Amino acid sequence: MEKKHVQLSIRSGLVGLLKKLVEKLDKLSSKSAIKYGVYLTAVALFFTLILIPPLLGILIKWGTLLDFFGDSELLSRAMDAVRNSFVVAIVVSALDVTAGVPMAWLIARSRSAWINVLDALADVPFIVPTAVLGYSLLLFWYRPEGISALFGSPLISPGWLLVALLHFAFSYPVVVRVIVGALLDYKIEYEQAARTLGAPPFTTARTVTLGIIKPSLIASFILAFARSISETGATMMVAGAFVNGPIFIQNTKETNVGATVFVSLILIVFSCLIFATVRYVGSRFKMPVKGAWPSLERKLSYSSATLFRNSVTLSIFLAIVLVPSLFAALPAFEALPTDAFRKALSDVPPWDDYWQSLVLSYSLGAAVTVLNILIGLPMAIIVARKRLGNFSSLLNVLVDIPIIVPSVALGISLKFFWKETIAFIPETLLLIFAHLAITYPYFVRSMAAAVERISVELEEASRTLGAKPFCVFRTVIFPLTKYSMFSGAIMVFTRSVSETGATMAVVTKLKTAPVVLVDWVKGKVAVSPLEIGLGCGFLILISFIILLALRLVVRGKGRY
Amino acid sequence: MPDVRLVNVTKRFGKIVAVDKVNLHIKDKEYFSILGPSGCGKTTLLRLIAGLIKPDEGEIYIGDRLVNDVPPEDRDIGFVFQTFALFPHMNAWENVIYGPRVKGFDMRKAERIGHEVLEMVRLHERLDAFPHELSGGMMQRVAVARALAAGAKLLLLDEPLGHLDAKVRNELRYEIRRMVKDLELTAIHVTHDQSEAMAISDRIAVMKKGKVLQVGTPQELYMNPKTIFVAHFIGGANFLEGFVAEAADEKAVIELRGGLRVQAVNKGLNRGERAVLAVRPEVFTIRGGKSQNTNALQGVIERVAFEGTNLRYEVRLENQDLIVIVAPSLSHEWHRVGERVTVSFEPESAHLFAYPEAGMREETSVE
Numbered sequence: 001m002e003k004k005h006v007q008l009s010i011r012s013g014l015v016g017l018l019k020k021l022v023e024k025l026d027k028l029s030s031k032s033a034i035k036y037g038v039y040l041t042a043v044a045l046f047f048t049l050i051l052i053p054p055l056l057g058i059l060i061k062w063g064t065l066l067d068f069f070g071d072s073e074l075l076s077r078a079m080d081a082v083r084n085s086f087v088v089a090i091v092v093s094a095l096d097v098t099a100g101v102p103m104a105w106l107i108a109r110s111r112s113a114w115i116n117v118l119d120a121l122a123d124v125p126f127i128v129p130t131a132v133l134g135y136s137l138l139l140f141w142y143r144p145e146g147i148s149a150l151f152g153s154p155l156i157s158p159g160w161l162l163v164a165l166l167h168f169a170f171s172y173p174v175v176v177r178v179i180v181g182a183l184l185d186y187k188i189e190y191e192q193a194a195r196t197l198g199a200p201p202f203t204t205a206r207t208v209t210l211g212i213i214k215p216s217l218i219a220s221f222i223l224a225f226a227r228s229i230s231e232t233g234a235t236m237m238v239a240g241a242f243v244n245g246p247i248f249i250q251n252t253k254e255t256n257v258g259a260t261v262f263v264s265l266i267l268i269v270f271s272c273l274i275f276a277t278v279r280y281v282g283s284r285f286k287m288p289v290k291g292a293w294p295s296l297e298r299k300l301s302y303s304s305a306t307l308f309r310n311s312v313t314l315s316i317f318l319a320i321v322l323v324p325s326l327f328a329a330l331p332a333f334e335a336l337p338t339d340a341f342r343k344a345l346s347d348v349p350p351w352d353d354y355w356q357s358l359v360l361s362y363s364l365g366a367a368v369t370v371l372n373i374l375i376g377l378p379m380a381i382i383v384a385r386k387r388l389g390n391f392s393s394l395l396n397v398l399v400d401i402p403i404i405v406p407s408v409a410l411g412i413s414l415k416f417f418w419k420e421t422i423a424f425i426p427e428t429l430l431l432i433f434a435h436l437a438i439t440y441p442y443f444v445r446s447m448a449a450a451v452e453r454i455s456v457e458l459e460e461a462s463r464t465l466g467a468k469p470f471c472v473f474r475t476v477i478f479p480l481t482k483y484s485m486f487s488g489a490i491m492v493f494t495r496s497v498s499e500t501g502a503t504m505a506v507v508t509k510l511k512t513a514p515v516v517l518v519d520w521v522k523g524k525v526a527v528s529p530l531e532i533g534l535g536c537g538f539l540i541l542i543s544f545i546i547l548l549a550l551r552l553v554v555r556g557k558g559r560y
Numbered sequence: 561m562p563d564v565r566l567v568n569v570t571k572r573f574g575k576i577v578a579v580d581k582v583n584l585h586i587k588d589k590e591y592f593s594i595l596g597p598s599g600c601g602k603t604t605l606l607r608l609i610a611g612l613i614k615p616d617e618g619e620i621y622i623g624d625r626l627v628n629d630v631p632p633e634d635r636d637i638g639f640v641f642q643t644f645a646l647f648p649h650m651n652a653w654e655n656v657i658y659g660p661r662v663k664g665f666d667m668r669k670a671e672r673i674g675h676e677v678l679e680m681v682r683l684h685e686r687l688d689a690f691p692h693e694l695s696g697g698m699m700q701r702v703a704v705a706r707a708l709a710a711g712a713k714l715l716l717l718d719e720p721l722g723h724l725d726a727k728v729r730n731e732l733r734y735e736i737r738r739m740v741k742d743l744e745l746t747a748i749h750v751t752h753d754q755s756e757a758m759a760i761s762d763r764i765a766v767m768k769k770g771k772v773l774q775v776g777t778p779q780e781l782y783m784n785p786k787t788i789f790v791a792h793f794i795g796g797a798n799f800l801e802g803f804v805a806e807a808a809d810e811k812a813v814i815e816l817r818g819g820l821r822v823q824a825v826n827k828g829l830n831r832g833e834r835a836v837l838a839v840r841p842e843v844f845t846i847r848g849g850k851s852q853n854t855n856a857l858q859g860v861i862e863r864v865a866f867e868g869t870n871l872r873y874e875v876r877l878e879n880q881d882l883i884v885i886v887a888p889s890l891s892h893e894w895h896r897v898g899e900r901v902t903v904s905f906e907p908e909s910a911h912l913f914a915y916p917e918a919g920m921r922e923e924t925s926v927e
Binding site: 187189190192193194195196197198199200201203207208211212214293294295 | 610611612631632633634635636637638639641643645646647648649650658659662663664706707710716
């Protein structure tokens with residue numbers, strides 16, 4: 001009785017304290033010094049933790065470029081590698097957007113309950129660690145246990161085609177996600193207007209819908225492009241003799257630092273140029289309305305044409321994205337009744353390392369997610385509401401830079417930078433910084449888009465009713481954006497758990513789950529294919545369950 | 561040629577019946593309005609005609625063609641949306657010639673049509689402006705021009721003036737009617753604004769809760785409302801409640817609350833039945849002091865409002881009923897608050913109804 005009473009009073013005391021804290025924060029937030037203090041801290045953290053270290057890490061080693069330029073043979077190989085990177089990135093991103101539009105259309109416009117399943121499945125390649133994804137595609141397309149079994153010989157050997165298939169698969173979910181969001185947001189009335197003016201559904205989609213969601217098409221292209229330019233871990237596994245920028249860095253990072261610096265710089269500079277060009281041309285390019293082909297487009301609008309389009313879309317998704325992505329985990333089912341499964345759940349090597357690495361990966365993912373919310377949220381508001389004037393527009397561009405730095409180069413330069421500044425920086429911290437830099441743009445982008453969608457009038461209404469700035473955030477902005485925040489957090493978390501290239505570059509002792517699996521796949525640790533299957537299976541399953549749980553939380557509450 | 565016929569058309573959204581067994585015949589070259597409070601199903605009805613949604617039951621004919629399964633692009637209609645729905649990624653000119661282009665007309669023909677319709681809506685400048693750069697009135701003109709350019713003979717307008725300022729609204733409504741008549745189009749115009757519907761329509765259908773209550777010319781609806789709701793929604797009225805004290809063939813005496821008796825034209829009510837007498841505010845005569853006219857009622861003025869053209873009085877009758885009277889402000893002796901007055905009306909100018917089963921509040925609800 002006594003004890004209960006004490007507990008109660010403690011609880012009410014805590015609640016009271018919390019209330020006072022919130023009131024205090026509300027009051028403080030109306031002082032512009034405090035408000036700008038928060039914004040400037042977020043900007044400062046962005047520069048010191050996320051933007052400058054990878055760039056400066058590269059620039060510190062500026063001097064090594066001279067050595068590198070001396071070796072003309074290496075230089076020409078580097079140029080080839082860079083060219084390969086851009087060709088693959090441009091072609092794959094264009095194909096991804098082309099394949100993603102009908103898929104997104106299907107998801108956004110269907111009223112069937114099954115669509116939710118398809119919607120969740122489309123996210124699968126996103127949660128498979130990229131290295132596992134690479135291995136999985138290798139098994140599926142090349143090794144005898146995959147689709148090659150049907151043909152008697154390897155269908156696709158490691159090389160540019162397999163790299164292209166890999167990049168297509170891991171960018172697919174991002175592209176679909178972005179376009180689905182755009183289609184759900186946009187007013188269906190425009191389509192209805194076009195229909196009443198005599199345009200059949202296909203013409204309507206081509207001239208009106210795609211024209212209006214063009215910014216999202218461009219954004220999804222850029223995301224796919226950036227991912228293709230920077231991915232390292234998985235690409236290494238399927239590249240064979242094919243060399244692109246990140247692989248070149250991986251190959252030469254021990255022997256020639258100049259090569260790393262050079263390739264990274266070229267990739268960053270040219271990617272920025274390409275982004276600027278795409279944005280510029282994209283904003284001026286119009287969907288061709290001039291030519292209309294009524295009879296052809298009418299035929300394309302028939303239900304038989306729609307059925308054909310949906311079948312092709314689903315086939316591409318299943319055959320090129322979903323099944324190859326999950327293929328590595330299939331042996332897990334075979335392993336279930338065997339000793340291998342029992343062994344996996346025990347503490348014997350190599351499984352002790354494996355489970356430790358899982359714990360590390362998920363804790364790291366959680367930590368990075370929390371950090372992103374803390375320092376990314378103010379930045380998202382600055383960017384979305386232009387809180388720092390013209391400087392906000394500059395920040396808007398700078399935020400994207402970390403995702404175009406090749407992840408292995410990002411890891412290496414982070415290591416350079418922090419080792420130069422703090423000699424004894426713990427590896428855990430390096431790991432957190434690396435993952436923070438990679439995930440930050442995703443979080444800020446999705447949050448900024450969500451905040452932009454809230455009308456400024458709502459904020460103003462709240463202010464005129466007497467709410468202080470922090471109170472406006474608490475009572476208006478947060479409730480209206482919390483689902484975007486959830487999905488931003490999911491992206492950050494899964495991206496962190498699956499990240500391979502940068503992780504391998506920054507750490508020597510610590511091993512995250514993807515790093516352990518890469519070791520297994522490469523034969524550095526003696527394991528059977530069954531065990532690799534189990535390892536991949538556990539990781540995918542746990543990630544999928546977490547993702548599904550979060551999605552249920554998000555969906556369950558409905559949308560605004 | 562394009563008359564529109566609806567036969568027993570029904571549309572449900574879940575449990576809500578948005579359109580309930582509606583039968584209508586909109587004649588060729590007619591300017592027809594569908595009038596009703598928000599949520600009455602009028603926009604749903606228009607969207608059914610356009611083919612943007614499909615009916616659950618019933619048939620829709622445009623001309624002689626059954627169009628239930630015809631998609632909107634093949635119905636040969638022009639549709640003006642309440643929010644205009646101008647394509648935000650095209651400028652005004654591109655919006656206007658969108659229809660001719662997607663129908664596959666060659667560029668020269670499309671441009672000629674574009675110029676013709678812009679001539680009609682009197683819009684020549686700012687053709688390269690994007691929708692967000694235009695004022696509400698201009699957006700509306702572009703929206704109408706775009707719908708006309710599609711070359712349809714049937715124009716559907718969904719609250720086309722709802723988003724405009726009062727002044728612009730009043731100008732544009734006559735302009736739209738003029739265009740429809742010049743081009744010999746059939747127009748179906750959805751609105752909740754009774755004065756708009758009265759001003760421009762050849763005929764009006766009044767809707768409530770998914771049902772069409774009455775169809776007629778503006779004069780018919782005003783002079784001869786068939787239900788209390790129509791009397792209330794078109795023109796407005798004072799509703800005096802009571803029962804039939806005497807009933808002859810054509811005449812009835814209604815005893816109001818507090819024993820006041822008035823004469824009315826009987827339309828089939830029996831002695832002893834509960835009744836409601838609808839008297840429009842503008843049919844009363846109002847005089848100072850007492851007088852012994854037919855249907856003279858005594859009261860005290862509680863409130864006076866000067867509305868420009870008219871004076872609006874609120875008069876508390878002896879039986880505590882409050883009635884509203886509108887009188888022209890120029891040709892009329894003004895009365896003050898607190899003044900005792902006699903108000904009277906001709907029996908022929910009032911409308912007698914049976915007391916509604918659902919009660920007066922429900923019957924006159926515009927929610």
